[in-house]
Amino acid sequence: MRGVVLHAPGDIRVEERPDPMIIEPTDAIIRVTAACVCGSDLWPYRGVEKLDGPVPMGHEYVGVVEEVGSEVTTIKPGQFVVGSFWASDNTCEICRSGYQSACVHRVLMGTIGTQAEYARIPLADGTLVATPGLPEPDLVSSLLAASDVLGTGWFAAVAAQAGPGKTVAVVGDGAVGLCAILAAKQLGAERIIAMSRHASRQELARRFGATDIVTERGDEGVAAIKELTGGLGAHSVVEAVGTQEAMTQAIDSTRPGGHMGFVGVSHDVSLPGDELFFSLVHLHGGPAPVRQYLPELIDLIYSRRIDPGQVFDLTLPLDQAAEAYRAMDERRAVKALLLP
Numbered sequence: 418m419r420g421v422v423l424h425a426p427g428d429i430r431v432e433e434r435p436d437p438m439i440i441e442p443t444d445a446i447i448r449v450t451a452a453c454v455c456g457s458d459l460w461p462y463r464g465v466e467k468l469d470g471p472v473p474m475g476h477e478y479v480g481v482v483e484e485v486g487s488e489v490t491t492i493k494p495g496q497f498v499v500g501s502f503w504a505s506d507n508t509c510e511i512c513r514s515g516y517q518s519a520c521v522h523r524v525l526m527g528t529i530g531t532q533a534e535y536a537r538i539p540l541a542d543g544t545l546v547a548t549p550g551l552p553e554p555d556l557v558s559s560l561l562a563a564s565d566v567l568g569t570g571w572f573a574a575v576a577a578q579a580g581p582g583k584t585v586a587v588v589g590d591g592a593v594g595l596c597a598i599l600a601a602k603q604l605g606a607e608r609i610i611a612m613s614r615h616a617s618r619q620e621l622a623r624r625f626g627a628t629d630i631v632t633e634r635g636d637e638g639v640a641a642i643k644e645l646t647g648g649l650g651a652h653s654v655v656e657a658v659g660t661q662e663a664m665t666q667a668i669d670s671t672r673p674g675g676h677m678g679f680v681g682v683s684h685d686v687s688l689p690g691d692e693l694f695f696s697l698v699h700l701h702g703g704p705a706p707v708r709q710y711l712p713e714l715i716d717l718i719y720s721r722r723i724d725p726g727q728v729f730d731l732t733l734p735l736d737q738a739a740e741a742y743r744a745m746d747e748r749r750a751v752k753a754l755l756l757p
């Protein structure tokens with residue numbers, strides 16, 4: 418099969434990879450209908466994360482089940498399925514508490530590489546959620562968004578306790594930040610402030626539910642949030658970048674007693690203990706337990722109440738994956754969808 422492999426920073430190739438096979442009896446094999454490039458794929462692409470030789474890429478996927486192992490009971494060949502970037506059994510104590518991204522049997526899908534024609538999905542019964550039928554073609558991009566960026570944005574909004582009566586600020590205008598705005602709106606937030614300086618992203622933020630836009634960053638961004646919130650800061654703040662600047666901006670934008678949800682993959686962030694101590698802010702974040710939200714998100718998408726697929730502003734055949742990475746790296750695209 419054809420699949421995307423990163424050979425060195427900036428060196429994305431689409432090449433022949435071995436066809437995936439059932440290894441564990443709990444595996445399924447899917448034919449990938451659509452995959453995409455994640456903001457987190459840019460960390461190794463840019464050389465920020467070190468590589469030990471060529472690695473398959475991709476952890477977001479929707480597809481049709483081709484084959485299942487002997488112990489798979491609920492997932493059947495022919496079903497259209499959505500899964501998260503962590504394979505999880507969905508039965509262990511951690512999964513049952515809603516933290517499938519820390520499942521005791523978890524497998525990171527990025528090690529398998531779903532930017533490919535086919536993919537092996539471990540723990541298929543726990544990992545995959547089947548849609549009610551084969552989706553209309555125009556729903557595929559939104560279902561793909563549920564696989565990561567929507568589920569991650571949703572978790573961030575929940576972690577920040579976005580809800581009725583709350584003012585929510587979102588740091589980061591990538592696909593996850595934009596989906597966090599959509600989530601905050603669905604969760605009933607009263608006011609949603611998008612922190613963005615890009616016109617096209619601001620426009621999508623407004624379509625997803627943002628009521629205000631702040632273009633300043635750092636201390637000026639914090640001051641702008643304070644000005645919009647009577648000097649107090651936002652009740653709920655989402656951090657969807659993963660840098661020191663974004664984390665500091667997010668914590669400082671949160672009012673005392675407020676909640677900050679952080680889902681940007683953390684890179685070289687350190688938090689001064691004294692600032693944390695005096696902030697009186699609740700912090701919750703990490704790799705999102707997307708699996709927890711998939712049934713609800715699929716229902717919202719199927720009933721056409723949300724349209725998160727709008728985050729994909731570039732669609733390319735799998736063979737042009739290198740251009741998809743370049744476009745996201747240069748911020749010419751918010752998020753690139755790949756069609757195998």
Ligand SMILES: [Zn+2]
Pocket residue numbers: 505506507508509510511512513517519520521522523
């Ligand atoms: Zn588990």
